[in-house]
Amino acid sequence: MADSLKIRGTLKSWTKLWCVLKPGVLLIYKTPKVGQWVGTVLLHCCELIERPSKKDGFCFKLFHPLDQSVWAVKGPKGESVGSITQPLPSSYLIFRAASESDGRCWLDALELALRCSSLLRLSTCKQGRDGEQGSSPDASPSSLYGLPTSTTIPDQDLFPLNGSALRNHLENDAFSDKSERENAEDSDADTQDHSRKTNESGSDPLDSPGGPRRGTTYVEQVQEELGELGETSQVETVSEENKSLMWVLLRQLRPGMDLSRVVLPTFVLEPRSFLSKLSDYYYHGDLLSRAATEEDPYCRMKLVLRWYLSGFYKKPKGIKKPYNPILGETFRCRWLHPQTNSHTFYIAEQVSHHPPVSAFYVSNRKDGFSMSGSITAKSRFYGNSLSALLDGKAKLTFLNRKEEYTLTMPYAHCRGILYGTMTMELGGKVTIACEKNNLQAELDFKLKPFFGSSTSINQISGKITSGEEVLARLTGHWDRDVFIKEEGGGGTEVFWTPSEEVRRQRLKLHTVLLEEQTELESERLWQHVTRAIREGDQHKATQEKSVLEEAQRQRAREHQQSLTPWKPQLFHLDPLTQEWRYRYENHSPWDPLKDIAEYEQDGILHTLQRETMSGQTTFLGSPVSRHKRPGPDRRLRKASDQPSGHSQVTESSGSTPESCPDLSDEDFIPGSESPCPRCRQEAHRLRMLQEAVLSIQEAQQELHRHLSAMLNSTVRARQPSAPSLLQNPRSWFLLCIFLTCQLFINYILK
Template sequence: VQKKNYRQEKKRATKQLFSALKDPSVVIVADWLKIRGSLKSWTKLWCVLKPGLLLIYKTPKIGQWVGTLLLHSCELIERPTKKDGFCFKLYHPLDQSIWAVKGPKGENVGSITLPLPSSHLIFRAASESDGRCWMDALELALRCSSLFKINLPKHGKDGEVVSPTDLNHTALYTLLQAATVSEQELFQLNEIIPENDAFSDKSENDNIEESENEHSRKTSESDQSELHGEISLDREGTTYMEELYEEFGEVGEASQTETVSDENKSLMWTLLKQMRPGMDLSRVVLPTFILEPRSFLNKLSDYYYHADILSQAAVEDDPYSRMKQVLKWYLSGFYKKPKGIKKPYNSILGEKFRCCWFHPQTNSHTFYIAEQVSHHPPVSAFHVSNRKDGFCITGSILARSKFYGNSLSAILDGKARLTFLTREEDYIITMPYAHCKGLIYGTMTMELGGKVTIECEKTGYVTELEFKLKPFFGGSDTLNQISGKIKVAGELLANLDGHWDREVYLSDVQGDSKDIFWNPTAEIRRQRLKRHIVLFEEQTELESE
């Protein structure tokens, strides 16, 4: 009897919340607000306030959902500002996530926008009167959130059956209440897909026809099993075509050095005359001979041709083994090089790139989407997801470049967050910088440099890596050197050394052996997952290949 009473009350609360979500007339206030992102920049978004919820969209068309704030966990405070307008802040008092994990129509990720904090949001209204109006409305919405709390009666009715539709509503309520998304400092990619895209892995629910000669694959919205009934939508999947050719640079030093022709040297001199040491090159127009024929959004996908290593890591029970698998996947993204010293072209604002990889071992897909969310400064945001195998990656990269006279550095300023969904573990990952020397004299050479980390706060495991630049008097063996350590709670567990494009050795502190940890042999290269890109006819206006 108690269980039935519980279900009845849960149904009632779910119906109330579902009605508030779906009914367009249940709106306290809706207007444009500026929201401050994690990178301290502001973006203008359409905000719809409902009882207990604040829905954020890109436009007033209520199509491009960005995220949903759960007001029952928020505190509201006015924030002083020296600029025009009126600022206020919604925050979690215990610095936990304030975001719902699903959208109002069952979306798993919202539209890509600038990185947003996970535990708070700062809003700016156009005027003080508008801001005061929002403050009053939010106070009302915060009080209204108590309407959805479940109050069990002392005596319930017997014999009432919970209908499938009610269970769907219950699932929605559970999803909205279970807002335990971990903090996303750099990129609140509560985010992806345009309305008609199919970004999630459907392989666990649908029968996918496969053959050896098949080069295209349909994918469609998945994980709607809890949300059928009134809120499910019939959407066509996106057609992905297998890439038949992949270009590799030569192994070793050959692909990292280049002799500039006399014609191109004159172009380089003309360009170099415009530069000063320490200058940021983000606004400098570069000659085409140093550009790679693909975008930076495309290049960021190079790290997922061995995403099957993450599928293996997700099922590892030992946290040390998981960290080593994550490290192996990280190293697998570097050995592919362009032919010659090339820079990918800068994407235009709003440009997108989508692709996916099929995992034959697990019959799943890893989906990738990236978007240029800012042009000056150039910020690229990306989201990678394989829900069947239980991992996703979100992040954003601010690409900066510095000129030093005879050399320049391309710095990837940002972090990626790898999450193992079933374990609720986050791995925060940073990237090395690319260094090109020999612009004026000497042989033009490209290297990777800098210190990077892979850190899991939950388990305490940390990997520290250093990409070393070639010394001035060093031989060819000193090119692409790498060294590192794996630690837990400050205790050293293993040392790493080798070359990031060749063998990397690992030696455990407790043992005397030194084993090959990673080596991109010809056999490993053959095991690269096949990448599929969106059929040209189905690409959106600002989508690139």
């Protein structure tokens, strides 16, 4: 189908362009000669709604539900730059047809093209899997239009973050035409109004402040400092200027002193918060995704152990300490899993300042795992060395298996403060235990001996046990190669190595857009200190850091004066287990028939479900709504994920709806009304029964957890105290022997 349509640009002015509709794409040209290409709209990621208008003609809108770009990177003939025209929006396009009949025809044709995009993606995936020898790389449909391959398109991008955002497109889009009518008339001379710029409300509704909130906007972090492997990045030579500052600081310290209240100079600070530091363990979260689907418990434990080791090789250059988080400080980020088209969300909050406690929660329900825990940072000064202890536990849960793994953390040890070379190491014994499978992994992070060589730094040893039986032993270096030797046969194999290939497989980190961060969010809170440290201005960094610390003391004084205790926003302390738990945690398994996508808004994790979307929007295409002006609840047209029964679209320039093929969409629309009322009633009854059973199971598990905690506390209270020295028979026996020997010696001496 091809015809001229008016398209509204970013400057609120209209221009007439030639639009050619193909299966899966909408080609836009400057003239009907199809020579001056403007752009290609990818329909597989778009949704279609009718846009009410008080002007002549018929308006409709194509938009991306996640506010991403809808344009292809190249043209149908490989063009990289389109023809010069007025700037067009990146995430949506508003079209105007000459008459309502033409607009209805375009709606029906676009709806069919949206469905054909599903067939296009399926056929492209099939061609990529088959890999026929006689096929040409340019023979795929996607290559004809310069489209990316289908494997690079996440399925979750086809769905909006919430139903309210879609309704916002329907409700708020009507205001832009009204404001345009008040400020400017629609001109048929399309290029005359390109420079006109209005101040009325005509922007995309998702960005309007009065509309419903959508999911948090995340941006990819391109730059990342991994540090060098080995001892190089863990050794630092202090300059003479900084040595004088350290001596002033060391005069205030005593051996065994807690350093949590000591203000450190800024030259030893790593330019990021400790809450961000704790997120280093999830750049290889795809290992947990694999572990969640692994059937063998022993292989599952090895994958968890491999993931645990993957969080240590990222190190700052030199000896650096992250910022101490401010009370109430939060940090949010996520990682994209390209293999499963899912996201791992990380949410952390500083829930206590004295002692400093950092609570965090990690979730990827689609891949079947979550993690929660809290870390209490403690530090001790020993004269020429100091240690930073991370007291606390983390619990990894595989949702589909109801399996929990309890993990502990090593401590950081810095030596050479007064004399020698300053070196940072990791030390201590850690455990990863799964009580359900009776499996446990033990790792011993060894400190470098006093007379040890360079190969003895960062050494690690450990074992995997099942009860008392040792299944495997591990040796190596925690920032380099780790080897495993299975008991009962077999040689030594490489268990984990942070090679260049492994580093390239790190998941891409996305952080919250700075404009959407709150005042107490890590990146925004410490931005001035971070900028000063990276510019080398230690004086300014110290000043900015003092401003934040004074603001924290002022907030503490205000809470004391108002007699209202401070409460964390995202976490709460369990009174029975004395553990910090995320307020909005969801440990229910992922239901692919019900759940669509997991998203985060204001630190709260939500799950978009099909029932929620069908309750807020009605998919067009049913016989009742076809060729009729939709009401407020019947405006949304959405691409189906199921293939259509029609294999191609007939190009037509007709302007009547009758020229479009008559389709039946009930096979394509999820949540559409079943033709059998009895079947629909039975399905509803079974769904309600399943939800009731799941809620009962969750209540039983919660009750079991509370009863276990109460039983443990009762046992500890009733546990008899250890017998005293005089009540021990062994002590009386040794005393008798001692007296006998004493008498014998006295007798001999006489």
